[in-house]
Amino acid sequence: xxxxxxxFVKGAILGRIQSGEWGLGDLIPAETDLAVHYGCARATVNRxxxxxxxxxxxxxxxxxxxxVRQMPVRxxxxxxxxxxxxxxxxxxxxxxxxxxxxxxxxDEVSRKKLNLREDISAAxxxxxxxxxNAPYAFERRWVNVDAxxxxxxxxxxxxxxxxxxxxxxxxxxxxxxxxxxxADALIAKSLGCAVDAAxxxxxxxxxxxxxxxxxxxxxFREGYILQSVL
Amino acid sequence: xxxxxxxFVKGAILGRIQSGEWGLGDLIPAETDLAVHYGCARATVNRxxxxxxxxxxxxxxxxxxxxVRQMPVRxxxxxxxxxxxxxxxxxxxxxxxxxxxxxxxxDEVSRKKLNLREDISAAxxxxxxxxxNAPYAFERRWVNVDAxxxxxxxxxxxxxxxxxxxxxxxxxxxxxxxxxxxADALIAKSLGCAVDAAxxxxxxxxxxxxxxxxxxxxxFREGYILQSVL
DNA sequence: TAGTGGTCTAGACCACTCA
DNA sequence: GAGTGGTCTAGACCACTAT
Numbered sequence: 176x177x178x179x180x181x182x183f184v185k186g187a188i189l190g191r192i193q194s195g196e197w198g199l200g201d202l203i204p205a206e207t208d209l210a211v212h213y214g215c216a217r218a219t220v221n222r223x224x225x226x227x228x229x230x231x232x233x234x235x236x237x238x239x240x241x242x243v244r245q246m247p248v249r250x251x252x253x254x255x256x257x258x259x260x261x262x263x264x265x266x267x268x269x270x271x272x273x274x275x276x277x278x279x280x281x282d283e284v285s286r287k288k289l290n291l292r293e294d295i296s297a298a299x300x301x302x303x304x305x306x307x308n309a310p311y312a313f314e315r316r317w318v319n320v321d322a323x324x325x326x327x328x329x330x331x332x333x334x335x336x337x338x339x340x341x342x343x344x345x346x347x348x349x350x351x352x353x354x355x356x357x358a359d360a361l362i363a364k365s366l367g368c369a370v371d372a373a374x375x376x377x378x379x380x381x382x383x384x385x386x387x388x389x390x391x392x393x394x395f396r397e398g399y400i401l402q403s404v405l
Numbered sequence: 406x407x408x409x410x411x412x413f414v415k416g417a418i419l420g421r422i423q424s425g426e427w428g429l430g431d432l433i434p435a436e437t438d439l440a441v442h443y444g445c446a447r448a449t450v451n452r453x454x455x456x457x458x459x460x461x462x463x464x465x466x467x468x469x470x471x472x473v474r475q476m477p478v479r480x481x482x483x484x485x486x487x488x489x490x491x492x493x494x495x496x497x498x499x500x501x502x503x504x505x506x507x508x509x510x511x512d513e514v515s516r517k518k519l520n521l522r523e524d525i526s527a528a529x530x531x532x533x534x535x536x537x538n539a540p541y542a543f544e545r546r547w548v549n550v551d552a553x554x555x556x557x558x559x560x561x562x563x564x565x566x567x568x569x570x571x572x573x574x575x576x577x578x579x580x581x582x583x584x585x586x587x588a589d590a591l592i593a594k595s596l597g598c599a600v601d602a603a604x605x606x607x608x609x610x611x612x613x614x615x616x617x618x619x620x621x622x623x624x625f626r627e628g629y630i631l632q633s634v635l
Numbered sequence: 636t637a638g639t640g641g642t643c644t645a646g647a648c649c650a651c652t653c654a
Numbered sequence: 655g656a657g658t659g660g661t662c663t664a665g666a667c668c669a670c671t672a673t
Binding site: 199245251252253255341342350351352353354355356357371372373374375376383398399400401402403 | 423429475481482483485572580581582583584585586587601602603604605606628629630631632633
Binding site: 636637638639640641642643644645646647648649650651652653654 | 655656657658659660661662663664665666667668669670671672673
C-alpha cells in the first residue's frame with residue numbers, strides 16, 4: 176500500500192493554498208474528506224493541518240472548519256544568539272573577558288526588575304565577548320545570588336556567566352525583547368565604536384519558578400544583524 | 406479509565422527536568438518506558454517529547470534516545486509585527502500616508518536583491534504609518550511589478566502596500582532580519598526624531614516560487630521594543 | 636544487530652460551537 | 655442537535671544508528 180506521509184499532505188495542501196485554489200479566508204475541506212482524497216488516515220491529515228495552523232497559515236475551529244488565514248505568518252522562529260556558538264560557527268576564535276564583577280544592592284530600577292527586597296544584594300557582571308580578539312558583544316547582567324548562592328564561587332575566567340547559569344540552573348526562559356539604543360561612553364569604549372553609534376540590544380530574563388534568577392542585556396557591535404529562520 | 410493527555414505528560418517531564426531529576430545532558434527513559442510509567446499510549450509520550458524537542462529542551466536521536474539539552478532554548482517564537490494590528494490593539498487609531506510612489510529602474514544594490522535584469526523597472530514606495538497621528542514606523546519597499554503587474558493599479562490611499570500584497574499574492578515568506586541603524590536626514594524627518602537617533606529596523610523579503618516579489622524595510626520610531634513570545 | 640524514535644492506521648470518544 | 659476538530663489508544667512497520 177502506498178505510504179502517504181503527513182509531510183506529503185502538508186505540502187499538497189500548502190501548494191493548493193499558494194496556487195490560489197483555496198484563496199485567503201476560504202474554507203478548506205474537512206479532515207475526513209481530505210483523508211479520503213489523499214487516501215490516508217484522518218490522523219495524518221490532522222497532523223498536517225495542525226502544523227500549518229501552528230505556522231500561522233490556517234485557522235482552525237471546531238465545527239467552524241479550517242480556513243486560510245487572511246494575514247498569514249504572524250510568527251517566525253528566531254534563533255536565539257548563543258554567542259560562543261555564533262562566533263565559533265563563523266570560524267572565529269571565541270574569548271570573553273570579565274570587566275566588572277561586584278556584589279551590591281541594585282539601584283531601584285534593577286531592584287524592581289529582580290523583585291528583591293531593599294536590603295538584599297545581587298551580583299552585577301559586565302562581560303565583553305570577543306571574536307578573534309575584536310569586540311563582538313558587551314553584556315551587562317544582574318544575578319540573584321540570594322536564589323543562586325553558588326554563583327559567588329564561580330570562576331568567570333574559565334566559563335562565562337551565561338554558560339555557567341545555563342548549565343547549572345534549571346532553566347525557564349522568562350522574556351526576551353530587542354531594541355536599538357545609542358551607545359553611551361561605557362558602551363562605546365567597550366565595543367570600540369563611536370559614542371552615539373546605533374547598537375542592537377537584546378534583553379533576556381530567566382526565572383526559576385517564580386523567582387527571577389538573572390536579567391541580562393546584550394549589546395552587539397555596530398552593524399550586527401539578527402537573522403530569523405523560516 | 407483515567408485520561409492522560411499529552412499536555413500532562415509534557416508538563417510532568419518538564420517538571421522532572423526543571424527540578425533537576427534529569428540533569429543537563431542526561432538520558433531520559435525511552436518512550437515505551439514512559440508510556441508504562443504514566444499509563445498512556447506511546448503515541449501520547451511521543452507527542453509530548455516531540456513538542457519538547459521542537460521547543461529546544463531535549464534532543465532526540467533514533468537508537469540514541471532522548472537527552473536534556475546542554476544549551477536549552479535556541480529558538481523563540483517571535484510575533485511578526487503587523488503594524489495595523491499592533492497599533493489598533495494598543496487602542497490607538499491607525500493611519501498610513503504614502504510619501505513616495507514611483508516606478509523606476511532600481512539602483513544596483515536593490516536590483517541585485519530583487520534579482521532583476523538591468524532594464525526592468527520596479528515600484529518604489531515610501532509609507533509612513535501613524536498611531537494617533539504620531540509617526541510609528543517608516544516603510545521603504547521595492548515591489549517587483551514585472552511579476553505583479555496588478556500592483557500598479559492599486560489605490561494605496563485605501564489600503565497599504567503591505568496589506569494589499571498580503572491579501573492578493575500567494576505568499577511565502579523569504580527572510581526576516583533585524584538590526585539597529587542611525588537615522589539619516591530622511592528618516593529623522595519622517596519619524597520626527599533627531600538625526601543620528603538609534604532606530605530599530607526590520608527587513609523582510611517575500612517570494613513567489615523563485616521570484617522575489619517585494620523587499621521591505623521597516624524603521625520603527627525611537628524607543629520601539631520588539632517583544633518575543635514564549 | 637538490536638534498540639530507539641518516527642510515523643501511519645483504524646477506531647473511538649470527547650469538546651466545542653454553529654445553526 | 656449535528657458537524658468539525660482534538661485527542662487517545664493499541665498495534666504495526668520502518669529508519670536510523672550506536673555498539
